[in-house]
Amino acid sequence: MPEEPAESRILTSTPAPVQVVGINHIALEVGDLDEALAFYGKLFQFEQRGRSETQAEIDLGDQFIALVLGRMQPADVKRHVGLVVADKEAVRAALVANGVEILPLPDRFLDFLDPWGNRVEIIGYENIQFTKADHVLRGMGLGHLRKTDAAIDELSAKGMRPG
Numbered sequence: 001m002p003e004e005p006a007e008s009r010i011l012t013s014t015p016a017p018v019q020v021v022g023i024n025h026i027a028l029e030v031g032d033l034d035e036a037l038a039f040y041g042k043l044f045q046f047e048q049r050g051r052s053e054t055q056a057e058i059d060l061g062d063q064f065i066a067l068v069l070g071r072m073q074p075a076d077v078k079r080h081v082g083l084v085v086a087d088k089e090a091v092r093a094a095l096v097a098n099g100v101e102i103l104p105l106p107d108r109f110l111d112f113l114d115p116w117g118n119r120v121e122i123i124g125y126e127n128i129q130f131t132k133a134d135h136v137l138r139g140m141g142l143g144h145l146r147k148t149d150a151a152i153d154e155l156s157a158k159g160m161r162p163g
Contacts, residue, residue: 025057025064026081028118029071036067039115043094044085061132061140075117086142088124129154131162 030036033056040046040058049057054069060083085091088110095102095112103111103119110122123130126148137143147155147162155161 023063025066027066027068028081028114028116029073030067030069030114030116030118031071033067033069035115040065040067042098043091043100044083062136071116071118073117075113076119078119080111080119080121082121082123084123084125084128084130086125086145088122091122127151129158129160131155131160134163 028036033051033054037048037056037058046058046060049059049064051057056067057064058067092102092110095110100112103109103113105111111119112122113119125132125142125145127150129151131147132140132142134143137145152161
């Protein structure tokens with residue numbers, strides 16, 4: 001019997017889409033776990049959550065990054081991960097001090113490639129609508145962080161004004 005064409009296998013009636021709550025983790029492919037931990041450790045404070053022969057996890061409060069062995073594709077051009085930090089300018093200084101090239105973008109952005117070609121964009125917590133719950137910020141030692149008026153306006157427009 002001939003195989004059914006792929007187009008006819010697509011479901012025409014599906015349940016209602018489920019709302020996404022957030023991102024639990026991201027995975028970055030690297031060539032060497034020890035080198036990746038050392039590289040990122042020069043830029044960011046983090047606790048190592050776990051490790052196996054092929055993966056190491058680093059905590060970002062209530063989320064984490066998985067560093068996974070096996071980067072095989074060329075360096076990222078547009079695809080990137082955006083990391084929210086407490087002090088964007090301190091990251092800029094650490095990049096410069098460690099000889100990491102900052103990609104030439106408008107001043108609002110701070111992008112770089114890690115040694116394996118993962119593009120990372122650094123964003124200051126105060127300037128964006130991404131918000132950690134107060135108890136998570138306190139647990140991370142960041143209870144002092146505040147949002148700019150523009151970020152609060154973004155949140156307010158969505159009914160998410162911080163208390």
